[in-house]
Amino acid sequence: MDKKALTPEVFNDLKIKAPAKNSAGFGGVSSAVGHASKYMNMVDALKLSFKINQKGGFDCPGCAWPDPDDERSSLGEYCENGLKAIAEEAQNKTIGHAFFAKHSVDELASWSDFELGKSGRLAEPLFLAEGESHYRPISWEDAFRKVATHLNALNNPDEAVFYTSGRTTNEAAFLYQLFVREFGTSNLPDCSNMCHEASGKALSETLGIGKGSVTLDDLYKAEVVMVIGQNPGTNHPRMLSALEKCKNNGGKIIAVNPLPEAGLIKFTNPQNPIKLLTGGTPIADVFVPLMINGDVAFFKSILLKLLEKEAETGRVFDKDFIDEYTHGYHDFIVDLKTYNFDDCLKAAGVSQAIFDEVFDLILNNNKIIICWAMGLTQHENAVDNIRELVNLLLLKGSIGKEGAGTCPVRGHSNVQGDRTVGIWEAAPQAFLDKIEAKYGFKPSAKQGYSVIDAIKAMYEKKAKVFFGVGGNFISAVPDTLYSAQALSNCSLTVHVSTKLNRSHLVTGKEALILPCLGRTEKDFQKTGEQVQSVENSMGIVSSTKGVLEPCSTDLLSEVAVVCGIAHATLKGRSNIDWLKYKADYNLVRDDIAEVVSGFEDYNKRLKIPSGFYLPNGARIRQFKTQTGKANFTLNKLPKWILKDGELIMMTIRSHDQFNTTIYGMNDRYRGIYNERRIIFMNRNDMKARHLKDGQVVNLKSHYKGKIRTANNFKVVGYDIPKSCCATYFPETNVLVPLESFAHTAKTPASKSVIITVEAS
Ligand code: SF4
Numbered sequence: 001m002d003k004k005a006l007t008p009e010v011f012n013d014l015k016i017k018a019p020a021k022n023s024a025g026f027g028g029v030s031s032a033v034g035h036a037s038k039y040m041n042m043v044d045a046l047k048l049s050f051k052i053n054q055k056g057g058f059d060c061p062g063c064a065w066p067d068p069d070d071e072r073s074s075l076g077e078y079c080e081n082g083l084k085a086i087a088e089e090a091q092n093k094t095i096g097h098a099f100f101a102k103h104s105v106d107e108l109a110s111w112s113d114f115e116l117g118k119s120g121r122l123a124e125p126l127f128l129a130e131g132e133s134h135y136r137p138i139s140w141e142d143a144f145r146k147v148a149t150h151l152n153a154l155n156n157p158d159e160a161v162f163y164t165s166g167r168t169t170n171e172a173a174f175l176y177q178l179f180v181r182e183f184g185t186s187n188l189p190d191c192s193n194m195c196h197e198a199s200g201k202a203l204s205e206t207l208g209i210g211k212g213s214v215t216l217d218d219l220y221k222a223e224v225v226m227v228i229g230q231n232p233g234t235n236h237p238r239m240l241s242a243l244e245k246c247k248n249n250g251g252k253i254i255a256v257n258p259l260p261e262a263g264l265i266k267f268t269n270p271q272n273p274i275k276l277l278t279g280g281t282p283i284a285d286v287f288v289p290l291m292i293n294g295d296v297a298f299f300k301s302i303l304l305k306l307l308e309k310e311a312e313t314g315r316v317f318d319k320d321f322i323d324e325y326t327h328g329y330h331d332f333i334v335d336l337k338t339y340n341f342d343d344c345l346k347a348a349g350v351s352q353a354i355f356d357e358v359f360d361l362i363l364n365n366n367k368i369i370i371c372w373a374m375g376l377t378q379h380e381n382a383v384d385n386i387r388e389l390v391n392l393l394l395l396k397g398s399i400g401k402e403g404a405g406t407c408p409v410r411g412h413s414n415v416q417g418d419r420t421v422g423i424w425e426a427a428p429q430a431f432l433d434k435i436e437a438k439y440g441f442k443p444s445a446k447q448g449y450s451v452i453d454a455i456k457a458m459y460e461k462k463a464k465v466f467f468g469v470g471g472n473f474i475s476a477v478p479d480t481l482y483s484a485q486a487l488s489n490c491s492l493t494v495h496v497s498t499k500l501n502r503s504h505l506v507t508g509k510e511a512l513i514l515p516c517l518g519r520t521e522k523d524f525q526k527t528g529e530q531v532q533s534v535e536n537s538m539g540i541v542s543s544t545k546g547v548l549e550p551c552s553t554d555l556l557s558e559v560a561v562v563c564g565i566a567h568a569t570l571k572g573r574s575n576i577d578w579l580k581y582k583a584d585y586n587l588v589r590d591d592i593a594e595v596v597s598g599f600e601d602y603n604k605r606l607k608i609p610s611g612f613y614l615p616n617g618a619r620i621r622q623f624k625t626q627t628g629k630a631n632f633t634l635n636k637l638p639k640w641i642l643k644d645g646e647l648i649m650m651t652i653r654s655h656d657q658f659n660t661t662i663y664g665m666n667d668r669y670r671g672i673y674n675e676r677r678i679i680f681m682n683r684n685d686m687k688a689r690h691l692k693d694g695q696v697v698n699l700k701s702h703y704k705g706k707i708r709t710a711n712n713f714k715v716v717g718y719d720i721p722k723s724c725c726a727t728y729f730p731e732t733n734v735l736v737p738l739e740s741f742a743h744t745a746k747t748p749a750s751k752s753v754i755i756t757v758e759a760s
Pocket of ligand 1: 053060061062063064065077078079080081082083085235236237238239
């Protein structure tokens with residue numbers, strides 16, 4: 001097994017402080033400025049800070065939180081982690097052949113993820129030949145030829161896997177899926193397979209659209225916002241400004257999560273000098289310390305009490321909405337009555353007193369928004385989690401009206417847009433028909449590989465070429481050692497990347513690194529400077545245009561890479577003039593406008609400074625489901641029982657982390673400094689195992705008789721429900737079984753891993 005895939009099992013110098021009770025403020029400003037000044041040229045940093053998320057500027061390469069439609073702050077429309085993201089991308093060092101001649105792949109594998117990311121921007125294309133220990137330079141032409149040779153040597157196109165991360169713009173993503181489909185496969189796994197796929201499945205079935213229904217304005221006008229299984233303070237920090245605005249307008253916030261997170265306790269808006277001096281705005285009116293995977297039980301306990309009140313008063317449910325817009329109400333109520341309130345509340349691990357506070361808010365308000373993230377989607381029963389929250393919104397009529405609806409918060413800046421423009425292993429037939437009509441070839445209608453399927457196929461040698469645009473595949477996926485073997489089985493692995501990461505070190509027999517422009521950089525092609533576009537979490541498409549000169553003259557844009565590979569691979573058998581798109585991205589958008597609904601007049605509307613909204617049926621109560629209505633669903637309580645000594649583990653990010661990118665070694669809000677090999681445990685669970693803070697332990701996961709191991713973690717006592725624990729990813733992805741994923745959605749169940757903990 002390829003241990004190069006694992007983060008080195010070495011400790012730094014752990015310091016533990018009390019967890020923060022306030023977020024952002026001076027601490028956030030100084031951390032952001034510290035990163036920018038340490039890793040960037042300050043002139044570049046200043047230029048970027050005036051353009052990030054501004055109208056006509058560039059889209060933050062971090063999360064997918066939307067920007068306000070109206071005025072944007074002249075002080076800066078970004079957060080601490082947005083600035084860390086650009087400090088990572090626009091860092092002032094580059095690496096090329098000299099660096100790779102000096103450092104072998106094996107040596108680089110002994111570096112931490114933080115060190116790899118901070119080694120510098122990749123400056124030229126690189127090739128690792130079979131049996132060699134060092135990457136060496138290769139020309140773009142030869143690199144394209146090599147990819148083409150491998151792809152064309154496959155027995156059939158389904159032996160190739162084409163992965164996409166959420167960084168890829170609409171233009172690059174559309175061309176990429178077009179190339180893959182013309183090549184002859186639907187194998188288009190992407191990072192949404194690992195995050196909100198479960199949301200997409202549940203929302204499509206119940207509301208007819210796999211995206212959220214609310215806008216920023218709805219958040220400002222909501223009476224109640226429930227934030228469940230999400231840590232916005234670290235993962236979507238500007239969401240806290242929206243929650244603050246909601247509170248200022250009289251709204252109430254319910255935070256539901258196994259860990260109390262600083263961002264949901266209090267937020268000190270760095271843009272508000274008075275708040276900076278007076279200490280910020282309390283965010284959560286109620287905090288619910290939910291048991292890991294207690295979500296369905298929690299929602300059922302609310303639903304049962306609402307039903308009881310409805311029977312008493314007849315004024316709790318929105319009957320007009322239910323009658324006119326929904327399907328399945330009667331069956332839902334019959335099923336709900338088979339559950340017992342006390343059992344549900346116990347399974348949720350929530351006290352009666354806290355429940356009563358939550359219930360009071362839900363009962364007495366009708367403009368309710370529910371926001372969520374991976375805390376709900378990364379379980380075997382993830383689809384049920386989301387279907388159950390939709391049941392609650394439907395009963396209250398809290399969908400398709402101002403201040404109410406669904407808000408799945410997307411993690412990577414264009415993960416939603418990539419899916420919209422066709423990065424989908426199971427694209428609808430209507431979309432494939434439009435591709436056929438426009439380009440004159442018949443795309444494969446066979447379901448392609450999701451991430452889980454792709455790993456299995458590579459492991460079983462059914463897939464032999466892995467091509468990834470963006471991301472850090474090996475660090476993002478579950479079951480690290482199995483997945484590493486899968487990649488090693490390939491004849492060729494290719495990564496289109498801006499920086500070095502662990503995926504470049506876990507290779508097939510041959511490997512290529514193709515360095516590309518980042519969001520922050522200008523993109524000049526034959527017809528002049530190009531603009532690209534992205535879609536945020538609320539379905540708004542806007543332009544993004546880099547500001548800095550590229551860090552190397554040997555970089556290509558992702559669009560140019562895709563066109564180059566398509567041209568080299570498909571040659572005379574293509575119906576498409578690939579090189580024309582590379583010269584002028586307006587032509588790509590003209591094609592998207594023809595093929596993808598909602599993009600009519602794309603080039604014209606992209607000039608609207610704040611962007612344009614894509615159609616969203618759920619937002620206007622047009623539910624494009626099979627029944628033509630919003631569907632109630634029947635969801636079961638998940639059945640899992642911990643044996644003696646077992647804990648349920650969820651993987652989390654540190655505050656110095658964005659997806660698999662490690663900005664630093666601290667987790668300031670949780671009081672952790674200079675260490676990532678941490679397990680957060682309830683103090684009673686520590687006591688039962690005679691463990692002390694800082695003690696070194698080994699972790700074992702248990703799934704269907706198979707044990708997986710991750711050694712050398714330090715215990716930190718934390719405010720987390722008994723029997724629950726939390727660890728950072730990617731360090732503990734090795735414990736997440738590949739076979740444990742969301743039913744029907746295949747999102748890895750990284751938030752409910754059964755483990756035991758042993759002193760080392
Ligand atoms: S909230 Fe997200 S998109 Fe906005 S600046 Fe922060 S990381 Fe970037």
